[in-house]
Amino acid sequence: MDRRSFLLAGAGLALAPTIAAPASAQPSRFAAAARYSAERLGVSLLVIEGGRTLFEDYPRPGGPARGWELASGTKSFTGVMAAAAVQDRLLAWDEPAAETLPEWRDDPRKRRITIRDILSLTSGVGGPIGRPPTYAEAIRAPATYEPGQRFQYGATPFQIFGEIMRRKTGGDPLAYLRRRVFDPLDIRPTHWRRGADGMPHMPQGAGFTARDWSVFGRFVIDGGRAGRRQLVDREALDACFAPSQANPGYGLSWWLLRPGLIPPGPGAGIPQDADLRGFTDFVMAAGAGNQRLYLSRQRDLIIVRQGRFRGLRRAPRWSDAEFLRLILDA
Incomplete structure (x- = not known):
């Protein structure tokens, strides 16, 4: 029996075959x-602390070179895109969207909506969680609440x-x-x-390997830096992690695991x-x-988890709290 087989057997992992973990990894530490993850249709699990890969696991049909749909994990790219655009002076967080969307200028609610309102999901423009509208359909969607009044999770604001x-x-x-982020990081969907x-x-709709998603996570933890190169202004990027009054658990396209968090809906596991x-x-x-990219600057910790999706009604029960405890208590 080789070292990898021995370690996995000793951990008691009743999982599908996995790739070999790095020599420095501790498979048994993260067995639980x-x-x-695997019991809930997981296809990848990657734990990186202090720049060192502690654990890497790919139950079938996953694999290190196989990309998986991130579903709404895609949303968080928009906040980083916006931060880059702020640095490039293409936009400002608090500029009215109507400066770019003249169709909104005569609407008493829409003309006051800012970029920050849109990406914090507090613009007053809601919409379904599922199939995204086209861009043209999105900008025609009505504002049913005043800007900043209510958190409304959905696809439409991101299409706007x-x-x-x-x-x-x-x-x-x-x-x-x-051009601004993926290519300099040498990652690609x-x-x-x-x-x-x-x-x-x-x-929604982006697919990434676990490793490439973790590289993006490293860039975020490092405040928009890749090695010695500052790709995105740190102050602009950190605006993504400031909560709104309507939802203390959501920033600009990113979830913040804080008291008062309003989840996207029942059964989300958040x-x-x-x-x-x-x-x-x-x-x-x-x-x-249950596609997840968890990041902690305080712990210098990146956790990637990806899984197969069988629909919300058929999805196995998932708890971020339970899963994170298993990682942090290991």
């Missing part, structure tokens, strides 16, 4: 977390932001994100879904007040199928 970036850059928003208008979905103790240093990108 790996089992929890996509249209704003299309007009600001004069091209494809994904091309801007690739394995796929990215587009709508009937040919434009990239902003609230912890509420009673479960948040010990996790307030974490921010999170999250998507259906």
